Amino acid sequence: MHLEFPILGAKWAIGSIALFHTAVASMAIGFAFFVTVAQIVSYIRKENRYDLLAKKVQLIHVCIYNIGTINAIGLVFLLSGLFPQFWAQLFVQFYWSIIVEEFLFFLLATTITFHYFFWDKLWGHKKLHIFLGALLTPLFFLQFYIINGLGSFMLTPGFGEAELSLRTGVLGWDKMGFYNPSFLMLTLHRTLANFAYGGFSAAGLCGIFLYFAKKPKLKEFYEDGGRLAFQIAFMAFLSLPVAGYFYAHVLKNHANEAYMNLMWGRGDVVAGGVDWWWLKHICVAAMMGICLTYFRKTSSADKEFTIPAIMVYSVAVLYLMFYLAMGMVMTWAFFWFMLAFGVGGAFLSVHLLKYHGGSGRGVFLLIGILSFTTVMLGGYSREASRPRFVKRISHYDKVFVPEERQPYLMVHVDPEDIPKVTPKEKASGPASLIRENCSGCHTLTRVKNYPLDNWQVIVSQMEAYGLKLTREESKLITAHLDSGRPY
Amino acid sequence: MNEKTEEKENSEAQEQAAQESKEGGSPEKAPKWESELDVYPLREPSDDPRWAVRTVWIWTGFAIAALIFIFTLLVLGAIYD
């Protein structure tokens, strides 16, 4: 028997908080990278605008980082209550990884705080300040490197290797479980995706600010900042299908059921009549169309931060190949859908640029929203494809305890030896209540010899000395003593 | 405690904000951010408050050491059980 979560159910309760956490945490990772790049650009050019934008983004980062942290703790509480055995199992295998994760949490939180709040105090030590901010990226990388170990294990636990390493190693560190088949591809895919997501989100913020900016100088500031963020994100975005292809390949071999669920729209991947993985790809295709068009329209030599066109177009061909391959593997409808949304996105991008007189505000905002949606849908599809998630805890009806390692890894106390607290048999009837409670500290003769006859006061006094009685017991005892009946 | 050293600046920022809001964004005077866009305000290292520089150096050192430590743990963890 387990706790139930009303309305949403256990799965969706966890899912919604986990997705929200992922959306916030991934954005934080992307923001950190963007802030560093913007600060470096600013330093090289000795132009303050990118530094100012970086500071603005970092302030938002400080705020959302805390929301992410609190979400993480909400997730811990939900998992503890709703999936206790699964959660306990993860601790058997990855306790030390999670402790390191916690330590990284602290390092990150403090580094972000120092980086933002010391911004104006370190203009004489700018390189040091930029370096402090740059530390965030490897710290974040290590942090989600660890969480990817756990997350990928849940999808591709391997073929018994995990149990093998658990039997021989340190309790709380499952080497083979951590470095499982999809660990590398998940990490690579998420790293690139987070850079893209963070950059597009920063561009989205610039888009929002552009809608409200009135002064030309401010408009220029957000336009350039948005463009820089966009280009950083676009570069990461372009490389995603390569990582995604190999990721899918690993799933095919090591999590075939999940692979099938994704490719053929089975299980929880389809919910409410919608194939959410398809929807994610539709968003991606539209983003690709938007990005390519914005790039083409704004890649003239006089504009800043251009990427070599040959690189963009050659990688874009990979996207096309990916859709072709998916058409061959699954259904050609997939290919046509993606093509249609890619072209649709391109037209929309052209329209938005024209509508705003060449300003990227509409494109920035749209790409920010689409990247957020894509991250949410991608995360959901991955979790929903896993049969274990769907069948709740059926795989974990008993937490695996590596018996042979118990003697030296566990404390030297056999739980059986710990005396259990057995509730005392309650005396009933006032006479036995008096005998039991009063004679615990003194003889009954002493009760009989009490000179006072105000028993209510005496009993209260005894309670103040530490005698434990319920209100009913106290009344019964007082009434019995008042009546003078024997006990 | 950082808040106390911040106070002077906070108070200045506050007064300035109040001033700006009083002016209601008058077209005659450009807001502060506009002038900030033009200059990259690098300054002499000695102009930075010493306690701030010291705090950041100590923290950076600690964070690098922690990074190396964690990285070593992960590498050793990949080798040994």
Place this chain on the structure above:
Amino acid sequence: MDLPVIEPPIAPRWVWMEEVTYSHIPIATLITAFLVLAPIFEYIGYRTKDSRYDRLAKSMVVFCMILYSPGAALGTGIPIFIIGMWPEFWSRWSNLFFWPLIVQFIFFLLDVFFLFFCYYLPWDKMQNRKRLHIFFGVMTAIFGLLIQAVWDALGAYMTTPGAPLPAVNDPVGWSPQAFFNPSYPYLFFHRFFANISWTMLLMGGVFALKYLRQKDDKEKAYFGFVSDLTFTIGFVAFFMMPFIGWGFAKVLQQKAPVAFHSIMGGHASSFFMIKMGLISIMLFLGGGYLFTRHKRKFIIGLMTAGIISSYLVLQWHPALDWLPGGPFVWRVSYTVLFLAFLIYLWMMKREGLHNRTIWKWAMFTAGLAAFFAFTFGGFTRSRARQPYNVYEQLVKVEVLPRELDRTLLYKKCVTCHHKTPKDFERYGKKDWPTRVAIERKRDGVSMSDEEAERITRYLKEHY
């Protein structure tokens, strides 16, 4: 569930646990106290048009912003450490309090939302909409207090459980008896005033040092003003503590007598004594400064009343009997001390000396003493509960046989009237086997042979 227990390296598990909790709790309590007081200061500034209050309020909120991220990150470490080291406790405890934990999570999100997006970020922009801004500050404070209210209920349950600890496969999620357990209100209010007191005293002390360093007259005047203000608030807030503490002790005496005896003369008493010593230092230095500083009769009268009522609390409290010679000696001793203290304070009541460097350092020392008294308070409470994770419901996994024997001794021998474990030290004849044999024959005393042997062994080894 058959859960393996993780054994931490280098130090025992309680050291790790205290390390992680003590990295979080001072930050969390400071933020809670600051966020309660910031909108009050802001409101006073708004009404009196005195910008010093607004500056003080804002600096407190900025400091909270700096501490929030590290504090929250360290807080997430607490459940993680517990899950690995005391898995059974966590599984059962989080089962019992699942819904309060989820509600607390929502409070946390709302707290961050109001603090960051409504209170801190728009501070300057909302100069002309002060009332709304103060309202946001109040909302932040309310959610901060609600978070504390949930944690205090869950923490108090561990010492005075109002309902049984359920098994993992027996879903509960929420129990009003467990949540509103006997010591909950005492713990909450004790911590509420403690938070205000230690943070304001320490802040006053730090501002006093800041006052010394200032060269600019205007700045010097500001720091002089805020150090006096915060220090006085901290000192006055302290006087709520003996009353609540007395009620707290009373509840422990009735509902968790072993924990009570542990503090009052038992194994946790040394920590309690250190705490009392630190409070005495704080009272001596802080009281001295404030009597030197303040001319207003109201404040001086308030502090005198506080000291006299603390004396009354000691009168009501069962005689602690720690001094040789019994209750009479004890009562005479503290009466003399209190009188001497009052005389010392009223002798200090002179003018013009409070700006001397030595007094500023005295304020800082008093602030530090208050902080350490606060930390020792929490430590004493958690030590007193040993060897239980949850009092009389769940024994900790790393329990030592001697801890179980000690608990047995307290239960069987110390619960009669208000004797303390100190009595064992004073007992002249150390012939414990005979003593135990006599005592167990008394009417109503139920003690098995095995229990008598354990008690005798413990007495022989420790008294």
